[in-house]
Amino acid sequence: MNNANKATLQLQLDRSANVRAVVKQFYIYVVLALIVLVFSVLKLDKTPLFGRGSFLSPDSVINLLRTAVPILTLSGAFTLLMISGYIDLSVGSALSLSAVVFAWLILNGFSFWPAILLTLMMGIGLGAINGYIVMKLRITPVIATLVTLNLFKGIARLIVPKGVSAIKSSATQTMPGWINDFARKEVFLGLPAAFWIAVLVIIVLVIVQRQTLLGKYAAAIGGNRLAAELSGINTVRMVWLLYIIVGFFAALAGVARASYMSLGDPLAGEGMELDCIIAVLLGGTAFSGGEGSVAKTIVGALIIACVTVGLMTVIPAFWQTVAKGSVLVGAVVLNHLLVREKVKA
Amino acid sequence: MDTKQVQKLLTGGKMSDESFITLFMIGVLVVAFGLASSVVPNFYKPQNMLNLITNNWFVVVLGIGVTFLLITGNFDMSVGGNIALTGVLAVYFCQGVNSAPNPLANGLGLPYPIAIGLALLCAMGVGAVNAFFIAKLKVPSIIVTLGTMMLARGAAQVITEGAQRNNGLPDVFGVLGSLGIPGTTIRLPVLVMIALVIVAFIVEKRTVFGRRIYLIGANPEAARLSGINVARYLTALYILSGLLAGITGVLLASETKSGMSSRGTGYEFDALVVTLLGGVSIAGGFGSVLGMAVGTIILSVVTSSATGLLLSVDWQFILKGAVTFIAILAQRFALDRRKG
Numbered sequence A: 001m002n003n004a005n006k007a008t009l010q011l012q013l014d015r016s017a018n019v020r021a022v023v024k025q026f027y028i029y030v031v032l033a034l035i036v037l038v039f040s041v042l043k044l045d046k047t048p049l050f051g052r053g054s055f056l057s058p059d060s061v062i063n064l065l066r067t068a069v070p071i072l073t074l075s076g077a078f079t080l081l082m083i084s085g086y087i088d089l090s091v092g093s094a095l096s097l098s099a100v101v102f103a104w105l106i107l108n109g110f111s112f113w114p115a116i117l118l119t120l121m122m123g124i125g126l127g128a129i130n131g132y133i134v135m136k137l138r139i140t141p142v143i144a145t146l147v148t149l150n151l152f153k154g155i156a157r158l159i160v161p162k163g164v165s166a167i168k169s170s171a172t173q174t175m176p177g178w179i180n181d182f183a184r185k186e187v188f189l190g191l192p193a194a195f196w197i198a199v200l201v202i203i204v205l206v207i208v209q210r211q212t213l214l215g216k217y218a219a220a221i222g223g224n225r226l227a228a229e230l231s232g233i234n235t236v237r238m239v240w241l242l243y244i245i246v247g248f249f250a251a252l253a254g255v256a257r258a259s260y261m262s263l264g265d266p267l268a269g270e271g272m273e274l275d276c277i278i279a280v281l282l283g284g285t286a287f288s289g290g291e292g293s294v295a296k297t298i299v300g301a302l303i304i305a306c307v308t309v310g311l312m313t314v315i316p317a318f319w320q321t322v323a324k325g326s327v328l329v330g331a332v333v334l335n336h337l338l339v340r341e342k343v344k345a
Numbered sequence B: 001m002d003t004k005q006v007q008k009l010l011t012g013g014k015m016s017d018e019s020f021i022t023l024f025m026i027g028v029l030v031v032a033f034g035l036a037s038s039v040v041p042n043f044y045k046p047q048n049m050l051n052l053i054t055n056n057w058f059v060v061v062l063g064i065g066v067t068f069l070l071i072t073g074n075f076d077m078s079v080g081g082n083i084a085l086t087g088v089l090a091v092y093f094c095q096g097v098n099s100a101p102n103p104l105a106n107g108l109g110l111p112y113p114i115a116i117g118l119a120l121l122c123a124m125g126v127g128a129v130n131a132f133f134i135a136k137l138k139v140p141s142i143i144v145t146l147g148t149m150m151l152a153r154g155a156a157q158v159i160t161e162g163a164q165r166n167n168g169l170p171d172v173f174g175v176l177g178s179l180g181i182p183g184t185t186i187r188l189p190v191l192v193m194i195a196l197v198i199v200a201f202i203v204e205k206r207t208v209f210g211r212r213i214y215l216i217g218a219n220p221e222a223a224r225l226s227g228i229n230v231a232r233y234l235t236a237l238y239i240l241s242g243l244l245a246g247i248t249g250v251l252l253a254s255e256t257k258s259g260m261s262s263r264g265t266g267y268e269f270d271a272l273v274v275t276l277l278g279g280v281s282i283a284g285g286f287g288s289v290l291g292m293a294v295g296t297i298i299l300s301v302v303t304s305s306a307t308g309l310l311l312s313v314d315w316q317f318i319l320k321g322a323v324t325f326i327a328i329l330a331q332r333f334a335l336d337r338r339k340g
Helices: A002-042 A058-067 A069-083 A091-107 A112-136 A141-159 A177-184 A193-211 A213-223 A225-230 A235-261 A272-282 A294-314 A317-344 B003-011 B017-039 B046-054 B057-071 B079-094 B112-136 B141-159 B171-178 B188-206 B208-218 B220-225 B230-256 B267-277 B289-308 B315-339
Strands: A186-188
Touching (some): A058 A193, A058 A294, A069 A091, A069 A193, A069 A235, A069 A272, A069 A294, A091 A112, A091 A141, A091 A235, A112 A141, A112 A177, A112 A235, A141 B267, A177 A193, A177 A235, A186 A193, A193 A213, A193 A235, A213 A225, A225 A235, A272 A294, A272 B141, A294 A317, A317 B141, B017 B289, B017 B315, B046 B289, B057 B079, B057 B188, B057 B230, B057 B267, B057 B289, B079 B112, B079 B141, B079 B171, B079 B230, B112 B141, B171 B230, B188 B230, B188 B289, B208 B230, B220 B230, B267 B289
């Protein structure tokens, strides 16, 4: 009798643990589906489900994916860094600076390839600076990257001439029209090259996280840095490399943003660090690192894109900050519940 | 004096590391001021020296809360948003009911003291929300307070519809911000700042509460085991930081007789920078309010001499960043040398 009771209890425990595991595995897809559903049903009285002006119309979907390119490009690398237990708050400024530099190069007669290569090299440099300050000078990541956030922002604003808001056509210089091609011109399925590159980046980073040593090392460092060091991982070099990867993709995202807007706006990446954090938290990566999933972060990034674009059509602009803040706090709570459950199970 | 004596003076004695760093930063301040005076015309004039202190009263007031929190190893990035929210709320509570057709000119029509009290309560509420997430749910403070910063500023934007409220205010609203010592540029907010620094200094050095903050920062586990309710201390500190941001918000709103949703943008970074300049270390239980005040003057010497040299405002971001890094590294170097 007693044994039977125990067995039932064990079964119940197993079952609830299983339920939790399943919830943890799939909730993010449900959240995304629900958000898409809500926004597409909202205007059903005015237009049919896939009709012109609705959330799911081909135009609107293409537009959504095009505007989501920067966060799709960046959030995967950001996840790897957070898995290793580190953070980079300067990504938004690095993105802005890259957008400004890329636009400045194009405006001053560079053609596409040299401009993008130089910008990406600069991105590597920005990441290397962050990595150096955090890993070599041993300044706390939050403080170090908050300071570089302001450094990069200052440089971006200095590059933009006095009296104008961004790098763009002026009386003496004209921005070539082809700057748009990268992030707007259709390549395949109505979507531009920048989007397909972002998809490629995501695939590569998912493989890096799941199949390569870098991915395993990142999780090991985030799980227990000392243990990782003692088992022979060069943590300084690994995390530095992750900072460089983040800087590189911040620059790529900046190029995409500059190309999309056909100007170099020093505010282009404002708040991108928060978007990345939200995406990572929604994706269930633990705050302290050690585990996480690039693929789920990307779903989180899509959620942010849907919420941003969807809300714009429903509520006035001055509600946006509250909305995003609520999403962030919601993501924090959700993440707390899920990660806690993991610890207990 | 031979070198050994100098070394003994620097390394030995009874001076604590905190006092040493504060003195070190005062030395840096003197050098920075000397450099600035030799490059920027009229920099050494008394009026300018006074301005260096009085123009940044809000950074010092915010810095008090941020310093205590950073000593415990936690951030508060919500103060800038909180300033905007409190200022906007104070205006909204005060504006007359149905006084004008413009919706932004209508408020709740509460008496001024009640309006201020409610606004300050809301500011402390933001602090309480921070504390709940950080002390109870154990979420990293940087993420939580960035979130509440957005919520607070977002709420301010909603109340002002993305702009500002400045119509239909009673005259009494502007009094607090305009009071001052006659014949000088010293106004009430500066006096508030001085009073708060003195109180904070006494709390830090002379009370059990103050000393326990250091213990929590140095070793939270040891603090918990020795019977300190760490969560309660963090809650008190976050509510205090919220209150200080609220006071700043109310005073700034009174000074300009308006509630702007964009007010206080970036102040959270300034407060953090001066705290770091003052030698507070997030690594554990180290730093002082007095050092933070010195840090504020250093920052204002640097930024105002940059303005004096006609550098554009955009340089300030770079200067603040560079100064912070140099300060952190210099302090670490000095402490290492001192330990020998």
